[in-house]
Amino acid sequence: MKLNPRSRSANAGFTLIELLVVIAIIAVLISLLLPAVQSAREAARRAQCVNNLKQVGLGVHNYVSANDVFPWGCFRQHHLSDPTGYPYTSGGSFIPLLPQMEQQQVFNAINFNFNIFGAGNTTITATSLSYLHCPSDPSIENKVFMAGGSVDGGDMTMCYSSYGGCAGWYFQLPRYSVPAGVFQTRINQQNGVIIYIGYDSNLTTPDLQPPNKLNRGCVRLAAVTDGTSNTMMYSERAHGLLTPTDQTCWNWWCSGNFGDTSFCTMYPMNPFRKTANSGNVGNAGGGSNSFVSSASSFHPGGANFGFCDGSVRFLRDTIDTWAIDPTSGYPAGMTLDSDNVYHFATGSRVGVYQALSSINGGEVISADSY
Numbered sequence: 001m002k003l004n005p006r007s008r009s010a011n012a013g014f015t016l017i018e019l020l021v022v023i024a025i026i027a028v029l030i031s032l033l034l035p036a037v038q039s040a041r042e043a044a045r046r047a048q049c050v051n052n053l054k055q056v057g058l059g060v061h062n063y064v065s066a067n068d069v070f071p072w073g074c075f076r077q078h079h080l081s082d083p084t085g086y087p088y089t090s091g092g093s094f095i096p097l098l099p100q101m102e103q104q105q106v107f108n109a110i111n112f113n114f115n116i117f118g119a120g121n122t123t124i125t126a127t128s129l130s131y132l133h134c135p136s137d138p139s140i141e142n143k144v145f146m147a148g149g150s151v152d153g154g155d156m157t158m159c160y161s162s163y164g165g166c167a168g169w170y171f172q173l174p175r176y177s178v179p180a181g182v183f184q185t186r187i188n189q190q191n192g193v194i195i196y197i198g199y200d201s202n203l204t205t206p207d208l209q210p211p212n213k214l215n216r217g218c219v220r221l222a223a224v225t226d227g228t229s230n231t232m233m234y235s236e237r238a239h240g241l242l243t244p245t246d247q248t249c250w251n252w253w254c255s256g257n258f259g260d261t262s263f264c265t266m267y268p269m270n271p272f273r274k275t276a277n278s279g280n281v282g283n284a285g286g287g288s289n290s291f292v293s294s295a296s297s298f299h300p301g302g303a304n305f306g307f308c309d310g311s312v313r314f315l316r317d318t319i320d321t322w323a324i325d326p327t328s329g330y331p332a333g334m335t336l337d338s339d340n341v342y343h344f345a346t347g348s349r350v351g352v353y354q355a356l357s358s359i360n361g362g363e364v365i366s367a368d369s370y
Helices: 016-067 104-108 119-125 180-189 211-215 244-249
Strands: 144-146 156-158 163-166 232-236 302-307 312-316 334-336 342-344
Touching (some): 016 232, 016 302, 016 312
Antiparallel strands (some): 334 342
16 A cells, blocks of 8 residues: 655654764865965955055155155154263154055154153153054054053054065164264165164254254155166054063054064065064164064965055065074174174175165076066
């Protein structure tokens, strides 16, 4: 006798085995889909990072049009209460760019009578600028309160930047009390586009007003003889990959110090994945290391770089770079003398990465090499 299918219970459901199979299939589909979702999110974050660098590049070109030079990377400044004392490191390249980045009100609030870390500028240090934050690095959004952190001993709150200007192969932040000839030699050695413009014994506080007087010594567009499309201008800094203590101390958005808004190519890109943390960055300052001084990124496989022609390109971290001598901690062929002046032996190899960071090295670089 053939059973009528309609005689089955209308309330019949899935068996336990059938339910488990369905759950397993859903889990497999989710596991397959999740990397694609994460990849799409990272692509969006990377695109936003590119846009940030494009905005900075546009601001720089507006600045060059108005001043005929690139913005300074760093300068030293006396504190108002001690005009003949030690001239502390002061503002970095994002300070003169403020009016070009629709931040005129922030620029107007700066008191140039004071060091950028003085009591007169605590509002500036605590100002957070979203276009300086890579969305792949959420730690960059943090504000840090520093009790007694200003140069005059007052309290200060600091905000941070994911980006820094290219100082070239190495940093030069000459100490205040050095012979004039040594000082000038160090200044002349700089081969990046965003550089330290120095300090001399005749530079007094009134000389710093108005701020555009600081353009003396900055790099002119005509000096970029390697070509603007082959010369780095800004890159990323992976703030969140630093230790918690170093995150507090480095990448200050308004500072011109070497580990804050500048980078160099002495060490390879993303050194976190390649080298031991080295203390040798020449005259870059106390506690310096390869992690702080180099370009780095949370984006897989490389980092975004803004070039002097305004373009932004993603450079792979496998880009050709010079070898580091494990004994000295410096690039092979490079030494530092007792005056902290760099010497690079004739014929020593320069990598593509380093060639892209200098303004006038004369290197021939093929586009397919990076």
